Amino acid sequence: xxxxxxxxSVLERLKTEEEExxxxxxxxxxxVPSFASPFIARANERASAARSTVERAYFDASxxxxxxxxxxxxxLNRISLEEVAEELDLDERETLATLAAKxxxxxxxNHPDRLPQDYRANATVRMKLANMLIxxxxxxxxxx
Numbered sequence: 482x483x484x485x486x487x488x489x490s491v492l493e494r495l496k497t498e499e500e501e502x503x504x505x506x507x508x509x510x511x512x513v514p515s516f517a518s519p520f521i522a523r524a525n526e527r528a529s530a531a532r533s534t535v536e537r538a539y540f541d542a543s544x545x546x547x548x549x550x551x552x553x554x555x556x557l558n559r560i561s562l563e564e565v566a567e568e569l570d571l572d573e574r575e576t577l578a579t580l581a582a583k584x585x586x587x588x589x590x591n592h593p594d595r596l597p598q599d600y601r602a603n604a605t606v607r608m609k610l611a612n613m614l615i616x617x618x619x620x621x622x623x624x625x
Contacts, residue, residue, distance in 0.1 A: 551597075553599070553600055553603070554600075556568075556590075556591075557591075557596075557600050557603040557604060557607065558603065559607070560603055560606045560607055560610070562610055562614075565607055565610040565611050565614065566610075566614055568587070568611075569583055569587065569611060569614055569615070571583070571614060571615070571618050575618055575622060576622060577619060577622055577623070580615050580618055580619050580622065583615060584611070584612070584615050587607075587608075587611045587615075588608065588611075591604050591607045591608055591611070592604065592608060593605045593608065
């Protein structure tokens with residue numbers, strides 16, 4: 482059990498409980514002596530309780546409503562090349578270090594992985610434009 486993840490160990494435990502249930506159900510159909518019937522009944526109750534707990538957890542998790550989507554921030558609607566260039570405010574005094582800092586700063590607020598799914602298309606366009614502008618500025622700085 483130490484080499485298994487928590488999820489795997491839960492699955493193994495449920496599997497063994499199911500197997501025990503099958504064995505006990507077979508035992509009840511085989512007319513086991515009356516002294517064993519309370520033990521079998523308790524085993525069946527435990528197995529059905531475990532099954533209902535797992536089913537309840539599954540249904541609780543599967544019907545979680547997504548959080549309400551907020552209106553898109555105004556800066557994400559600025560998706561033209563000129564607007565992104567204006568935000569980056571690149572000039573001829575840039576160095577590779579300042580360009581890298583601007584890229585990180587822009588990505589911190591605009592990277593698609595950091596935004597809700599509904600905003601990712603605009604964020605992707607903005608990141609592509611910013612990366613293109615910063616890459617071009619880096620080529621110019623390296624050539625100089």
